[in-house]
Amino acid sequence: MTTEDDLDRKVSEVLAREARATGPVTGRTTLGEGGLGLTSLGLVRAFVALEDALGRELDDAVILAAELETVSDVVDLLRRPSGTTT
Amino acid sequence: MSPDLSPDLSPDLSPPGGVPEAWYNVLADLGVELPPTRAAARRPAGPVAIRPNLPKTLVRQSMPLRPFVPIPPPVLAAYRQWRPTPLRRARALEAAIGTRARIYYKDESGNVAGSHKYLTALAQAHYYAEAGVRALVTSTAAGQWGTAIAAAAHRYRLRCRIYMVPGSYDRKPGRRTVMELLGAEVVRAAAPPGRAASLRDAMTEAVARARGSADARWLLGGSEPYAILHSTVIGLEAQAQLAALGEVEPPTLIGYLGGGKNLGGLALPFLRGGHRPPVRAVQSAAYPVLSHGRYDYDSTDDTGLSPMAATYTLGELFAPPPLRAEGMRYRAAPPLISELFRRGLVTPVTYGEDEVLRSARRFLATEGVLVSAEAAYAVHDACEVARGGEHDHRPIVFCLSDHGYYDTDAYRGFLAAGAGTTAPPGLTGDGSRTLEVEHDAG
Numbered sequence A: 001m002t003t004e005d006d007l008d009r010k011v012s013e014v015l016a017r018e019a020r021a022t023g024p025v026t027g028r029t030t031l032g033e034g035g036l037g038l039t040s041l042g043l044v045r046a047f048v049a050l051e052d053a054l055g056r057e058l059d060d061a062v063i064l065a066a067e068l069e070t071v072s073d074v075v076d077l078l079r080r081p082s083g084t085t086t
Numbered sequence B: 001m002s003p004d005l006s007p008d009l010s011p012d013l014s015p016p017g018g019v020p021e022a023w024y025n026v027l028a029d030l031g032v033e034l035p036p037t038r039a040a041a042r043r044p045a046g047p048v049a050i051r052p053n054l055p056k057t058l059v060r061q062s063m064p065l066r067p068f069v070p071i072p073p074p075v076l077a078a079y080r081q082w083r084p085t086p087l088r089r090a091r092a093l094e095a096a097i098g099t100r101a102r103i104y105y106k107d108e109s110g111n112v113a114g115s116h117k118y119l120t121a122l123a124q125a126h127y128y129a130e131a132g133v134r135a136l137v138t139s140t141a142a143g144q145w146g147t148a149i150a151a152a153a154h155r156y157r158l159r160c161r162i163y164m165v166p167g168s169y170d171r172k173p174g175r176r177t178v179m180e181l182l183g184a185e186v187v188r189a190a191a192p193p194g195r196a197a198s199l200r201d202a203m204t205e206a207v208a209r210a211r212g213s214a215d216a217r218w219l220l221g222g223s224e225p226y227a228i229l230h231s232t233v234i235g236l237e238a239q240a241q242l243a244a245l246g247e248v249e250p251p252t253l254i255g256y257l258g259g260g261k262n263l264g265g266l267a268l269p270f271l272r273g274g275h276r277p278p279v280r281a282v283q284s285a286a287y288p289v290l291s292h293g294r295y296d297y298d299s300t301d302d303t304g305l306s307p308m309a310a311t312y313t314l315g316e317l318f319a320p321p322p323l324r325a326e327g328m329r330y331r332a333a334p335p336l337i338s339e340l341f342r343r344g345l346v347t348p349v350t351y352g353e354d355e356v357l358r359s360a361r362r363f364l365a366t367e368g369v370l371v372s373a374e375a376a377y378a379v380h381d382a383c384e385v386a387r388g389g390e391h392d393h394r395p396i397v398f399c400l401s402d403h404g405y406y407d408t409d410a411y412r413g414f415l416a417a418g419a420g421t422t423a424p425p426g427l428t429g430d431g432s433r434t435l436e437v438e439h440d441a442g
Helices: A004-019 A040-054 A060-065 A071-079 B026-030 B056-060 B073-079 B091-097 B118-130 B144-155 B166-171 B173-181 B199-211 B225-230 B233-244 B261-274 B335-342 B353-367 B375-387 B408-416
Strands: B022-024 B068-070 B087-089 B102-107 B135-140 B159-164 B185-188 B216-218 B252-256 B279-284 B294-299 B308-313 B347-351 B395-400
Touching: A004 A040, A004 A071, A040 A071, A040 B056, A060 B056, B022 B225, B022 B233, B022 B261, B026 B261, B026 B335, B056 B118, B073 B118, B087 B233, B091 B102, B091 B353, B091 B375, B102 B233, B102 B375, B118 B144, B118 B225, B118 B261, B135 B144, B135 B199, B144 B159, B144 B173, B159 B166, B159 B173, B159 B199, B166 B173, B166 B185, B173 B185, B199 B216, B225 B261, B225 B335, B233 B261, B233 B395, B252 B261, B252 B375, B261 B279, B261 B335, B261 B395, B279 B335, B279 B375, B308 B335, B347 B353, B347 B375, B353 B375, B353 B408, B375 B395
Parallel strands: B102 B395, B135 B159, B135 B216, B159 B185, B252 B279, B252 B395, B279 B347
Antiparallel strands: B022 B068, B087 B102, B294 B308
């Protein structure tokens, strides 16, 4: 079972790794320009890495419907029940 | 039997007389990961939030995860409507040019789009539909991509809007008609003040349209690794067909260099098992991206809004000259083909357009097929390789990627320029077969 704190930490770790970030990553860190510098494609790659890290499949429809600005937005999306397929 | 051709094919990759049930991922097989992308050169106006554009499945297919990716049943069912495509021996062409090489062509023109591009169009439309997208938006120059997307969207009951470069919109009414018959809305891309609209303008308009619609997505997948992966059924089929014909020599493999789908689709499966057959990427002399480009980050399309990828590029300042083969008009090579070139697995060759179209005319006169201006580059290179003498009694395979029956304006321009005022090459010298060709002074 992944606790909320675990989820926050894992999301930050995976996003930092995918973005090759060198500085601290918090919930308020922006995903794109001025923050992690992720592209749209890079963010989808990060979701792939998150699936592997969390051991769960994420729903493409939920991801494609989202507009995400910060690391916290990603965490919130993953907390939604609809963020995961069975 | 050669180990190059069949023994390592698993049953699902070469069902007898059938269609492969998996795509081949060369990145996984070679253990190669492409360099990460970088942020777009231009920034879209509007919010800073990122809106994911691609289904994860397509991203996974661009990663070195599994050498074989099962084809989803709905896509496989669609493929089976026109596949396997024929692998034909060009005997009349061989006779006309006097070669002892064996020239084969994998004919990918026999589908609703008349093009190999339908392979990935079907796959991409399937994955977008699965992800809840309800409308596809794209741009097209010569119209092959647009027709392929229109047909795929129709199959999966998706709305479709296609922005077409004005020149093609006006000169290729056949293409536009077919797209509209398939339910697509075809829009003549707006021309900026003071100049003619280019594919870049059509793309930019398509991107803006998709951004403004919650359930629509712009398809960027003309030269992405997953688009090349979806095309590998071409080579997987060709391997089985060559084996069935008793070919034991590794073939020389030829495709034009555009988005990489016809070249990679045909050639990459032949790299399995560590084999290294000659793979020839045929470039236009006007766009010698592999031979004269530098390896650097550049946009993967002409909008400047897409992520930048490591690629061989002629640079953003390159002034794109006109070319009848619209599908080869880009300043940068596909990232996957660039990586394979860096590793010495692809050899670029370069030709001018007039000599290429003369070979296409010879192919029409001998084999009875009018190829697209893009496929003409592969036809010409096959003739040049065959004539060289080094391939006597050996197989050469090129990808006949698209037919040219909607694109006769390219050949009309060729004739009008005076390059086609004589009989088709290959038939001269045989007076009984010499054709009379009208000169179009227009």
